[in-house]
């Protein structure tokens with residue numbers, strides 16, 4: 258009998274892993290779109306608490322996890338590392354497949370790993386209310402879960418189209434005490450201006466971000482919170498990989514491939530960066546391939562350019578050096594709402610540039626096919642985002658079968674799909690188109706971006 262679950266309460270990490278000091282070259286700093294000069298970290302304290310800003314630029318390899326945060330993590334962590342024996346059997350592959358299941362958290366994804374830490378530091382520094390934006394609602398519900406536990410208020414600006422079409426996650430947020438506003442809202446100057454021009458505006462992530470930031474900077478004791486992309490967010494997520502390293506030891510195994518889906522890069526970085534650390538420190542027993550999976554509809558790592566771009570669609574944030582499709586990227590209506598970001602985390606982008614991380618893109622039809630197969634074999638209905646990783650894992654396992662190689666594959670099942678059943682219904686009814694973002698669109702965006710960067714002396 259092979260062991261199925263690798264679980265032991267003592268596995269809960271005491272510190273997060275910070276990849277910054279271990280990167281192959283220093284991370285290019287965020288720069289100001291007004292001056293073209295690096296942003297002073299103190300400027301970020303207008304919207305983030307001091308400790309989060311300190312972590313964002315810290316060169317310490319490990320940062321202790323506060324006991325109060327570990328205590329909340331204990332509600333669902335350590336998460337199980339599961340050997341997917343039924344999937345292996347169905348694929349008739351000699352590969353051994355393992356997955357880290359982050360869907361067991363109360364909000365159903367990996368996102369509370371950072372939401373809890375961020376809520377805690379804000380509470381500690383006397384902040385009373387947080388603001389954020391959310392598209393499909395994964396991030397909003399994770400932050401509502403966390404702010405509720407630390408007695409903070411939360412205002413979530415939820416893109417109107419999602420608010421109307423996907424009510425369940427808004428209900429979750431309200432259960433955990435958050436105020437959820439359909440964005441554009443009449444609460445902010447930005448929202449009122451948009452509504453004045455077009456009362457029927459369906460909203461966008463860009464508008465919602467603008468509203469959340471405006472709300473935070475115009476109110477006392479109010480800060481803003483972000484659920485992916487930034488260094489501190491990916492660092493908080495490393496509890497996933499740090500646990501997985503110990504759990505692979507319990508399984509007496511070690512991965513050849515570490516696979517995860519990428520929206521902004523946080524669940525992928527959370528699993529993969531601790532394995533990168535082992536390789537960097539010369540402690541990995543064998544070579545590990547880190548494989549990042551994205552949709553062909555939003556292919557920043559496979560089709561984007563490595564260049565300074567705005568973090569948001571509205572052009573309000575500092576410029577980040579990253580793989581990007583251009584901030585004017587209009588996300589196609591695919592079902593993996595969490596994977597529709599125009600860029601990718603700066604740390605992940607740097608690793609991709611050095612070819613330390615490989616990237617592959619899949620269309621949503623092949624992804625849902627894989628998701629359906631996984632649900633039929635392992636029983637768990639995956640989030641459409643996580644299903645991108647599953648598609649890649651099945652391809653790797655089939656390649657191992659063809660070559661008759663005993664490869665070991667580890668992937669992140671970043672969330673369950675029980676609040677995404679409408680997407681599965683569309684798939685079953687053959688209503689999902691296989692989108693591919695056109696390369697010409699990227700070229701157009703890049704020309705505009707480069708013209709802008711030239712005006713501030715950047716290239």
Ligand SMILES: *Cc1c(COP(=O)(O)O)cnc(C)c1O
Pocket residue numbers: 366367368395396484485486518519520521522523524525595596640642643671672673
């Ligand atoms: C938000 C989300 C993602 C994508 O975000 P990353 O920051 O790239 O991890 C992936 N999976 C699930 C379940 C999500 O909720």
